[in-house]
Amino acid sequence: xxxxxxxxxxxxxxxxxxxxxxxxxAITVSGSEEHASCATFIDTSVSGGLPKMLAHVxxxxxxxxxxxxxxxxxxxxxxxxxxxEAADCLTYTHA
Numbered sequence: 001x002x003x004x005x006x007x008x009x010x011x012x013x014x015x016x017x018x019x020x021x022x023x024x025x026a027i028t029v030s031g032s033e034e035h036a037s038c039a040t041f042i043d044t045s046v047s048g049g050l051p052k053m054l055a056h057v058x059x060x061x062x063x064x065x066x067x068x069x070x071x072x073x074x075x076x077x078x079x080x081x082x083x084x085e086a087a088d089c090l091t092y093t094h095a
Contacts, residue, residue: 005067007055008077012087015041016048022080023049026058029065029073029089036062038080041087066095 010022017024017040024040031037039061042048049055057073067075078091 003074005057005073005075006077007053007057007080009079009081010038010055010087011079011081012038012041014043015087016044016046017042017055019047019049019053021053022055023051023053024055025050026056027080028058029060029062029078029092031062031085031088031092033062033064033094035084036060036065036089036092037083037085038087038089041080041085043086060089062089062092064095066093067091068095 007022027040030039
């Protein structure tokens with residue numbers, strides 16, 4: 001049985017899904033080999049997502065990440081925050 005990785009923290013203040021934590025059902029991690037970004041990030045004043053924090057990593061497109069197995073994240077949890085882009089996966093580790 002696979003375990004779905006949760007989003008333990010999001011410090012991106014201008015994301016529609018961040019209301020005291022990520023309220024998206026799941027995020028997608030994308031980006032480039034130098035960094036991994038949160039592709040679910042939406043910079044708008046409209047609030048989105050669920051009423052409480054439940055976010056998980058639905059897919060990870062960073063095949064070179066040491067936590068990526070079959071395009072799923074195996075990290076215990078991920079943190080999202082400002083990095084090279086407005087919303088990066090701060091747990092990303094290049095294998």
